[in-house]
Amino acid sequence: MSNVTRLSEGHRYMGQKMDSLSDPDEALIAAVARGDAAATQALVSRKLPRVLSLARRLLSDAIEAEDVAQEALLRMWKQAPHWVPGRARLDTWLHKVAVNLCYDRLRRRKDTVDANEVELVDTGANPTQRLDQQQASAQVEAALNALPERQKLAIVLCYYQELSNIEAAGLMEVSVEALESLLSRGRRQLKALLSEQRTDLLGGGPPAKDRKPELKLVTSKLSAS
Amino acid sequence: MITQPMTSDRFEAIVEAYGANPNRWPEAERDAARAFMQREPQVARALMAEARGVDALLGSLAAPEPSDTLQWEVLARLMPAAVVEKVADEHNVVPFVAPHRPKSRVMWLAGGLAAACAAGVIFGVNLGLASTADLRAEDVLVAANYSDVDSW
Numbered sequence: 001m002s003n004v005t006r007l008s009e010g011h012r013y014m015g016q017k018m019d020s021l022s023d024p025d026e027a028l029i030a031a032v033a034r035g036d037a038a039a040t041q042a043l044v045s046r047k048l049p050r051v052l053s054l055a056r057r058l059l060s061d062a063i064e065a066e067d068v069a070q071e072a073l074l075r076m077w078k079q080a081p082h083w084v085p086g087r088a089r090l091d092t093w094l095h096k097v098a099v100n101l102c103y104d105r106l107r108r109r110k111d112t113v114d115a116n117e118v119e120l121v122d123t124g125a126n127p128t129q130r131l132d133q134q135q136a137s138a139q140v141e142a143a144l145n146a147l148p149e150r151q152k153l154a155i156v157l158c159y160y161q162e163l164s165n166i167e168a169a170g171l172m173e174v175s176v177e178a179l180e181s182l183l184s185r186g187r188r189q190l191k192a193l194l195s196e197q198r199t200d201l202l203g204g205g206p207p208a209k210d211r212k213p214e215l216k217l218v219t220s221k222l223s224a225s
Numbered sequence: 226m227i228t229q230p231m232t233s234d235r236f237e238a239i240v241e242a243y244g245a246n247p248n249r250w251p252e253a254e255r256d257a258a259r260a261f262m263q264r265e266p267q268v269a270r271a272l273m274a275e276a277r278g279v280d281a282l283l284g285s286l287a288a289p290e291p292s293d294t295l296q297w298e299v300l301a302r303l304m305p306a307a308v309v310e311k312v313a314d315e316h317n318v319v320p321f322v323a324p325h326r327p328k329s330r331v332m333w334l335a336g337g338l339a340a341a342c343a344a345g346v347i348f349g350v351n352l353g354l355a356s357t358a359d360l361r362a363e364d365v366l367v368a369a370n371y372s373d374v375d376s377w
Contacts, residue, residue: 037304040304049288062289069295070295074299077303133287136285158249160283160288179242187242
């Protein structure tokens with residue numbers, strides 16, 4: 001199990017990394033700080049999908065992800081009057097808050113999964129049936145959950161949240177080189193975990209008789225230590 | 226300033242880390258990487274083909290969409306009720322204002338199960354008591370019969 005470590009939410013570090021980037025949300029957060037209802041509504045519409053997506057990927061639980069998304073947006077709204085333009089991008093700050101909320105829940109849950117807990121199970125009950133999209137998603141999600149926490153976070157931030165390498169590295173408080181290393185190792189491990197299923201997931205899989213057992217996520221409850 | 230053309234090793238490192246979509250590549254190196262693709266198309270194609278497979282796997286995970294209910298719940302927590310109602314009126318919808326919803330639906334499920342278990346235990350105990358009372362009554366009757374026989 002990898003340690004689930006909170007990220008610093010202070011602006012200073014991110015400010016140093018983000019100086020060269022303009023913040024497209026600056027005017028919006030200023031309007032929210034003035035109590036503009038339309039701006040608040042726009043803020044929710046703009047940010048909720050991204051925060052929900054981030055929380056869903058990190059927690060793999062729809063209900064908990066919604067709770068985290070709500071809490072993160074509430075914190076952003078409370079932060080609006082105190083927001084200092086230029087010190088950090090709102091989006092990066094919001095991502096950091098959401099990641100920490102997710103990590104708090106993961107730590108409480110104590111059920112992070114590592115690669116050793118992904119086992120191969122022969123599900124050959126209906127071998128001629130092609131894996132559908134839902135199954136493919138479930139398998140990829142299981143493989144993502146099996147990655148070490150930092151590798152998973154790097155992939156979620158860069159691939160799903162589409163943060164730049166500089167933003168993601170700043171958020172994770174690592175160098176860009178270290179981020180690249182996390183991404184490469186994460187993608188390699190993901191490929192290895194899903195190698196048997198890859199042709200199926202991407203279509204055009206082998207004949208049913210040649211199918212290998214599929215990935216199954218086994219979540220173990222780890223005792224608090 | 227003369228910039229060195231991107232090496233095959235660096236292109237490979239970029240593709241391995243960020244995938245095959247140039248939009249995800251580091252902005253500062255994107256042009257140099259594209260130039261490498263022009264210069265070494267076969268090498269680039271081979272390296273990108275492998276990365277495309279992983280990209281496709283990652284892309285098969287559907288993105289969650291926030292429900293209307295969640296949107297209104299968030300707005301209800303951020304804005305006074307009157308403002309939410311006004312906004313909802315403008316959108317011709319009835320807002321679902323529930324600022325403090327339960328922490329988790331699992332808790333409700335657990336509560337329901339606990340209540341069902343408690344009801345089962347009470348019912349079972351009562352049933353048990355009734356059966357025990359019947360047995361005792363039978364014992365008394367049997368004992369009475371024996372005593373009657375004894376009295377003969």
